[in-house]
Amino acid sequence: MSTAPGPVPGPAPLPGPGAAPDAGPEAELREMRWWDLGPVLELEHALFPEDAWSPGMFWSELAHARGPRATRRYVVAESGGRIVGYAGLAAAGDLGDVQTIAVAREQWGTGLGSRLLSDLLRHATAFECDEVFLEVRVDNTRAQKLYERFGFAPVGFRRGYYQPGGVDALVMRLHLHGNTEGTL
Ligand SMILES: CC(C)(COP(=O)(O)OP(=O)(O)OC[C@H]1O[C@@H](n2cnc3c(N)ncnc32)[C@H](O)[C@@H]1OP(=O)(O)O)[C@@H](O)C(=O)NCCC(=O)NCCS
Numbered sequence: 001m002s003t004a005p006g007p008v009p010g011p012a013p014l015p016g017p018g019a020a021p022d023a024g025p026e027a028e029l030r031e032m033r034w035w036d037l038g039p040v041l042e043l044e045h046a047l048f049p050e051d052a053w054s055p056g057m058f059w060s061e062l063a064h065a066r067g068p069r070a071t072r073r074y075v076v077a078e079s080g081g082r083i084v085g086y087a088g089l090a091a092a093g094d095l096g097d098v099q100t101i102a103v104a105r106e107q108w109g110t111g112l113g114s115r116l117l118s119d120l121l122r123h124a125t126a127f128e129c130d131e132v133f134l135e136v137r138v139d140n141t142r143a144q145k146l147y148e149r150f151g152f153a154p155v156g157f158r159r160g161y162y163q164p165g166g167v168d169a170l171v172m173r174l175h176l177h178g179n180t181e182g183t184l
Contacts, residue, residue, distance in 0.1 A: 008121040008176060011114045011149040027084050027112055029119055032074035034062055039083040040076065047102045050165050061088055061099065073123035077103070077112055087116035089124055089132070096120075096129035096176075101143070113146050121150070121176070130176055135169035137162055147172050 032040065037058050045052045065072040071092065077085035087101040098120055103112045124132050135158060136143050152172040161169035 008118070008125050009151045009174060010118060011146075025079055027077035027079035027107070027115075029075050029077050029115060032062065032065070032076045032086055032088070034059070036076050036083060036086075037062075040086050043083065043086065043102055043104060047105070051162050053100065061090070064090075071127070072099075073120060073127075075116060075119050077107075077116060079107075085112050085116055087120050089120040089127075091124065091127035091129050094128065094130040096124035096127060096132035098132060098134035108142075113143075114149070117146065117150055121174070125176055132174045132176060134172050135161060136172060138168045138170050144170065144172070147174075150174060 037055060040058065041052075041055060061072050062074060064070060065074050072088060072090050074088040075086065076083050084107050085101075085103040088099040090097045090099050098117070101113060101116055101120070103116070121132065132152075133155075134147065134152065136147065138157070152174045154170055155173045156171045158169040158171060160166040
């Protein structure tokens with residue numbers, strides 16, 4: 001894997017004001033390490049109360065995130081010594097998959113979700129992915145809008161994907177080399 005990620009699709013320009021007033025200092029992004037898992041799991045349970053990942057799921061992802069054969073990128077956002085967001089990408093051949101992305105509620109709307117997604121897409125390029133896929137709950141319009149701004153387009157559904165609730169997932173795809181057209 002190359003360590004110098006090239007240009008990747010970015011979000012459409014934003015109208016509107018700056019960061020939310022109570023968001024605090026701008027968060028710094030860095031690689032997620034195992035010692036981050038305590039606060040990451042706390043956020044995970046707060047933001048995904050019905051289908052939170054287990055510690056084992058994070059551990060097994062991080063096991064593939066280092067070294068010359070790494071296939072994962074996991075990143076955290078830290079602000080004032082606190083983890084306020086995280087995201088992860090898995091690469092398999094020329095396909096990337098956004099595994100997770102989450103931002104602490106008080107930071108929503110500050111652009112942190114966009115920064116985390118940009119980080120994942122830069123690493124997808126470094127992993128030499130041609131396309132990046134993701135699943136998102138059909139009722140999660142906020143996240144869908146974020147992905148659309150980056151050029152992700154809907155390509156299908158996975159019925160009952162989110163358990164135990166049985167909520168459907170919308171599958172979205174981004175072509176990393178310019179063509180962002182999708183089919184439903
Ligand atoms: C989805 C999620 C990651 C988005 O994070 P976020 O930090 O709010 O994302 P951004 O701030 O980059 O963008 C979100 C909104 O803020 C707006 N925004 C971003 N930066 C802005 C800025 N500087 N000024 C004004 N508005 C801004 C964007 O326009 C966007 O609004 P829109 O959705 O109405 O277009 C976050 O809401 C979250 O963690 N949700 C719970 C977990 C989840 O659902 N994860 C996705 C699973 S598939």
